[in-house]
Structures are given as C-alpha cells and as structure tokens.
Amino acid sequence: DVKVTQSSRYLVKRTGEKVFLECVQDMDHENMFWYRQDPGLGLRLIYFSYDVKMKEKGDIPEGYSVSREKKERFSLILESASTNQTSMYLCASTLLGLAGEQYFGPGTRLTVT
Amino acid sequence: QKEVEQDPGPLSVPEGAIVSLNCTYSNSAFQYFMWYRQYSRKGPELLMYTYSSGNKEDGRFTAQVDKSSKYISLFIRDSQPSDSATYLCAMSDGDDKIIFGKGTRLHILP
Numbered sequence: 001d002v003k004v005t006q007s008s009r010y011l012v013k014r015t016g017e018k019v020f021l022e023c024v025q026d027m028d029h030e031n032m033f034w035y036r037q038d039p040g041l042g043l044r045l046i047y048f049s050y051d052v053k054m055k056e057k058g059d060i061p062e063g064y065s066v067s068r069e070k071k072e073r074f075s076l077i078l079e080s081a082s083t084n085q086t087s088m089y090l091c092a093s094t095l096l097g098l099a100g101e102q103y104f105g106p107g108t109r110l111t112v113t
Numbered sequence: 114q115k116e117v118e119q120d121p122g123p124l125s126v127p128e129g130a131i132v133s134l135n136c137t138y139s140n141s142a143f144q145y146f147m148w149y150r151q152y153s154r155k156g157p158e159l160l161m162y163t164y165s166s167g168n169k170e171d172g173r174f175t176a177q178v179d180k181s182s183k184y185i186s187l188f189i190r191d192s193q194p195s196d197s198a199t200y201l202c203a204m205s206d207g208d209d210k211i212i213f214g215k216g217t218r219l220h221i222l223p
Contacts (some may be wrong), residue, residue, distance in 0.1 A: 004156075040121075042215035043157075043201070058210070090156050101147065102203075102211060104156035 004105035019078040023091030032074035119214030136202035
C-alpha cells in the first residue's frame with residue numbers, strides 16, 4: 001500500500017514565523033503535490049514537483065515555497081506565516097503523470113495566530 | 114462556468130438506501146475521472162479511478178461516466194453509517210493537473 005506521511009497533524013504558529021511542513025512517500029512516486037483545503041473553496045493546488053529539485057507553481061503559490069531534495073520528500077515552506085494561511089494542508093503523490101491516481105497524506109491542520 | 118461543479122450537500126439518506134452523487138464538468142478533453150472519500154479531519158482516499166466513458170464497479174460502489182453529457186456519478190448500494198463522509202470528484206485530460214470538485218457531504222442515518 002502507498003503510504004504518504006506528513007510531519008504534523010496539528011500545528012499552531014505565530015504570524016511572521018517561518019513554517020516547514022514535511023511530506024514523505026514510500027512508493028518511489030515521481031510526482032508530489034501540496035494542496036490547501038478550505039471550507040467552500042475545496043482543494044487548491046499550491047505547488048507540485050515532477051522530479052527531484054524540480055518544482056512548478058500551482059494555482060495559489062503566493063506566500064509559499066517548496067523544496068524537493070530527495071525523491072521521497074517534499075517540503076512546503078511558509079516564508080512568513082499570516083493568518084490567512086490558516087488551513088488544512090494536504091500532500092499527495094502519484095506514480096505516473098500529473099493525472100495519475102493521487103494518494104494523499106493525512107493532512108496538517110495549521111493555525112496561524 | 115466553473116470547470117467542475119458538485120453539489121455541496123449535505124445529503125442525508127437512511128441506512129440501506131442507494132446513494133447517488135454527481136458532478137458535471139465543462140472541459141470535453143477530460144478523460145480520467147476519480148472519486149475520493151474524505152472523512153472528517155483526514156486526507157482524501159481514492160475510491161474509484163476510471164478512464165473515458167462507461168461504468169466501473171467495486172463492491173458496493175459504481176462509478177459511471179457519461180462524456181456526451183459531461184456528467185459523472187458515484188452510486189453507493191446498501192449504504193452504511195460508515196459511508197458518512199465528504200465525496201470529492203476529480204478529473205483530468207491527462208496532460209494537465211487534476212481538477213477537484215468541492216465535495217458533497219453525505220450523512221447516512223442509522
């Protein structure tokens with residue numbers, strides 16, 4: 001079974017802090033994704049990566065950056081957290097292509113105060 | 114017009130009933146269609162993955178795609194309280210990222 005893990009289930013940070021969210025997948029998947037999920041807005045793609053050290057902006061990249069130094073690990077960075085970044089953050093991976101079956105992690109609920 | 118439309122619900126049905134969940138879409142290039150189930154405070158879990166038109170069955174779940182009408186459905190037979198969750202449809206043309214619906218909240222009443 002594919003397993004996607006995220007470093008924290010719940011996180012509380014202060015405005016202006018730098019925040020790191022980590023995601024690890026154990027199935028040698030090529031593509032990894034970061035989404036945020038908000039009530040009424042659904043899943044919105046922040047960034048994705050189709051290979052090590054490669055990254056592409058999604059629909060809402062502003063205020064975020066990513067890092068993929070190893071194939072199994074994809075990190076989301078909030079450079080200076082703001083209250084409007086309070087959200088559920090979900091990591092996903094696929095083996096083949098951007099349209100492949102996406103396997104999601106359990107999510108990190110981030111609260112910025 | 115939004116690319117993918119999905120009624121947010123909530124949809125409440127009695128245990129044992131057949132549930133029908135639906136999405137409409139506007140992009141005729143979509144070929145890959147998915148349904149995800151998401152329990153509260155958890156990540157989405159892939160339920161069904163289909164390519165092009167037709168039906169696919171897996172246990173109590175049937176996914177149906179009608180490309181001529183740009184309409185996809187998920188049917189749940191013999192619904193159980195454990196089926197209570199949010200169901201997300203998703204689709205792609207194969208060359209671009211997946212587009213998700215906003216999800217339908219489903220409550221199965223014991």
